[in-house]
Amino acid sequence: MPYRCTLLALLLSSTAFATSMPSLSGPPATPIKPVVEDYFGTKITDPYRWLEDMKSAEFRDWLKAQANYADSMLATIPGRAALRQRLTALADAGASVGGIEQAAGRRFYLKTEPGKDGRRLYMHDGKGERLLLDPDTLGSAAAHVAIDWYSPSPDGRLVAVGVSAGGSEDxxxxxxELASGKWLPERIDGAGLNSELGWLHDGSGFFYNRLPPADAKGERERYNKSATYLHKLGTPVASDTGLLGYGLDPARPFDIADIVHLDTVPGSHFVLAEVLHGDAVEHSYYIAPLAKLNGSATPWQRIVTPADKVAGAWLHGDTLYLRSNLDAPRGKLLALDLHHPELAKAKTVLAESPAVLREVAVARDALYIRASEGGVDKLIKLVHGGKAREMALPVQGTIRDLSTDPTRPGALLRLESWVASPRVLALNGKGKLADTGLIKPLAVDFKDYAAKRVMVKSHDGVEVPLSLIAAKAIKRDGSHPTILSGYGAYGITMEARFSATRLAWLEQDGVIAVCHVRGGGEFGEAWHRAGYIQTKANTAKDFIACADYLVKEGYTSPARLAGTGGSAGGITIGGAITARPELFAAAQSAVGISDMLRMELTPNGPPNIAEFGTVTREADFRAMLPNSPYHRIKDGVAYPAVIVTTGANDPRVDAWMPAKLAARLQAASNSHKPVILRVDYDGGHGMGSTKSQQVAESADVWSFFLWRMGVAAYQPK
Structure with a gap:
């Protein structure tokens, strides 16, 4: 889409900000070994299929050569070390707290502290704070260990912890055991699909999801063919009872991408089974009497199917609350009596409104509900059997870690915004809000900066939200180094979240922008479906519209604009730079999906078919091909400078996918601008990255951007 430029923006073209190149030879050569496939009569040539064999010595040598090339180029940027030092100082400006849970009057949370690299698990009992687990004590020189998830028992006596090495999430x-601080003997592998456990009421055992053991070739599933089991404390793991899931009962088959989680709560006579159908928004739900659990003979009753468009469910006694999108794309809340579980009998307790219903937490006194409207979260208290009312909050921003204990009144929540640092607040049963003090005020000052949200017309006239963070006194003269990011998948919303390290970019006279593209969940399920399979092209087109707006309104110019997208956002940034390469000085594809035709063949591929489609259906293939970044690249096009980042242990987007994107861009671009592949050999998709890993990547990517934007302090000599 053409954009209108001011005279000043034309003057600030790529020639106005001179960039210099380090004296390095070109990137390592990538042999072309074409493979041709026929999809419904369309022949597709893949020149770099061989890179998909990540176990081959040729791939490993090539990847190492690319990583060394990237490291050598980044090392020539003079401002990089100072930027990394500033990022480190900001990252250590105060403690970060998240993952808050409650049990037996105790508060549990993960904390990243100044001078410490990984997230550590803490417990606060009202008298003081106690360190429960430092994952650094479990790591080695070869790989760090991270806490992936944890789940306290309802009596607060035990904490189950999921740990993995090297960012693998495995x-x-x-x-x-909290009293002794010692590990119990049980160790269960293949537990990477849990985020919490379904503890029995008395804490004597728990339900958990587990992946199957390795096959005869030593290959293991990472996302598929899982099932749920019951473990009783003190018994051998090998004797755990299989309850529901793939391969357990021929009479109740599950697809390979189905993920089952079981839960029950004190005061309930039922066990609730939630079935995630890969990454689909719509779930299935089963119930069974807790007293009748009996392995595969358990009398499960399916009460919700995907056709019912239920995206979340929560137990309170023998009532099940359901978040439904059926005829309500922004969500409504239903209540269902499990003694009469016909969904048609469910009562609407919170009707659809302009606010999007996000999540529900169940306490003894009420449901605490997070909803959002216009980029701002609301907290709604719905007393059991009573009416809903909105609770006043001290900051307009995002609620995170909404936490309750079903046996106690009130809730905990973490509240933050783009420019307001997080606070952990406690809301008691009487509606009084107080700061818990779990997070101390940060020594970071954002008083000279402000955030705002504007609406931008996209290619088809639809208005797309754009969040901007910039100096209050910004001069809109087109000169500001600007990072524009976008995502657009799974119905995930790009929320207003605080980051102290963001200040390091703003101090470069920079602007941070977030384009809330279609495919996300900003306006509910309809927004998601507007960037989904057949409509997927809207994500990149919305991103381009936001980029055009930033230029037209004088925030930046193409010479000082960088775009970034990560994971599924790799489709967004890949689509943008291949459609409008002249609009960006630089770009980052971070652990990004780039080959949509081959994604479903990866370990994480089957779950993603629900979101992106499959090449086995012609209609899906016809939609996927023109949105696949790898296949959009054309020879002889002047692409911007690109830094592609990956983790060698990434379980979600295999490292070969970013590798193929980098190789193709290196071969195709005639702009003579660098394309590099940065590899973290102790990293994965980012979930388990340490603070120092996050700082190092930001320093590398941002200094690369600033170099390509012509900022003087970052020009190699």
Whole structure:
């Protein structure tokens, strides 16, 4: 889409900000070994299929050569070390707290502290704070260990912890006894699909999801063919009872991408089974009497199917609350009596409104509900059997870690915004809000900066939200180094979240912008479906519209604009730079999906078919091909400078996918601008990255951007 430029923006073209190149030879050569496939009569040539064999010595040598080339180029940027030092100082400006849970009057949370690299698990009992687990004590020189998830028992006596090495998210489930501080003997591998456990009421055992053991070739599933089991404390793991899931009962088949989680709560006579159908928004739900659990003979009753468009469910006694999108794309809340579980009998307790219903937390006194409207979260209290009312909050921003204890009144929540640092607040049963003090005020000053949200017309006239963070006194003269990011998948919303390290970019006279493209969940399920399979092209087109707006309104110019997208956002940034390469000085594809035709063949591929489609259906293939970044690249096009980043242990987007994108761009671009592949050999998709890993990547990517934008302090000599 053409954009209108001011005279000043024309003057600030790529020739106005001179960039210099380090004296390095070109990137390592990538042999072309074409493979041709026929998809419904369309022949597709893949020149770099061989890179998909990540176990081959040729791939490993090539990847190392690319990583060394990237490291050598980044090392020539003079401002990089100072930027990294500033990022480190900001990252250590105060403690970060998240993952808050409650049990037996105790508060549990993960904390990243100044001078410490990984997230550590803490417990606060009202008298003081106690360190429960430092994952650094479990690591080695070869790989760090991260806490992937944890789940306290309802009596607060034990904590189950999922830990993994090297950012792999391949969790091992272990049990920590709080009184002694010692590990129990149980160790359960293949536990990477849990985020919490379904503890029995008395804490004597728990339900958990587990992946199957390795096959005869030593290959293991990472996302598929899982099932749920019941473990009783003190018994051998090998004797755990299989309850529901793939391969357990021929009479109740599940697809390979189905993920089952079981839960029950004190005061309930039922066990709730939630079935995630890969990455689909719509789930299935089963119930069974807790007293009648009996392995594969358990009398499960399916009460919700995907056709019912239910995206979340929560137990309170023998009532099940359901978040439904049926005829309500922004969500409504239903209540269902499990003694009469016909969904048609469910009562609407919170009707659809302009606010999007996000999540529900169940306490003894009420449901605490997070909803969002216009980029701002609301907290709604719905008393059991009573009416809903909105609770006043001290900051307009995002609620995260909404946490309750079903046996106690009130809730905990973390509240933050783009420019307001997080606070952990406690809301008691009487509606009084107080700061818990779990997070101390940060020594970071954002008083000279402000955030705002504007609406931008996209290619088809639809208005797309754009969040901007910039100096209050910004001069809109087109000169500001600007990072524009976008995502656009799974119905995930790009929320207003605080980051102290963001200040390091703003101090470069920079602007941070977030384009809330279609495919996300900003306006509910309809927004998601507007960037989904057949409509997927809207994500990149919305991103381009936001980039055009930033230029037209004088925030930046193409010479000082960088775009970035990560994971599924790799489709967004890949689509943008291949459609409008002249609009960006630089770009980052971070652990990004780039080959949509081959994604479904990866370990994480089957779950993603629900979101992106499959090449086995012609209609899907016809939609996927023109949105696949790898296949959009054309020879002889002047692409911007690109830094592609990956983790060698990434379980979600295999490292070969970013590798193929980098190789193709290196071969195709005639702009003579660098394309490099940065590899973290102790990293994965980012979930388990340490603070120092996050700082190092930001320093590398941002200094690369600033170099290509012509900022003087970053020009190699």
């Amino acid at each position: 969790s091992e489930l272990r049990l920590l």
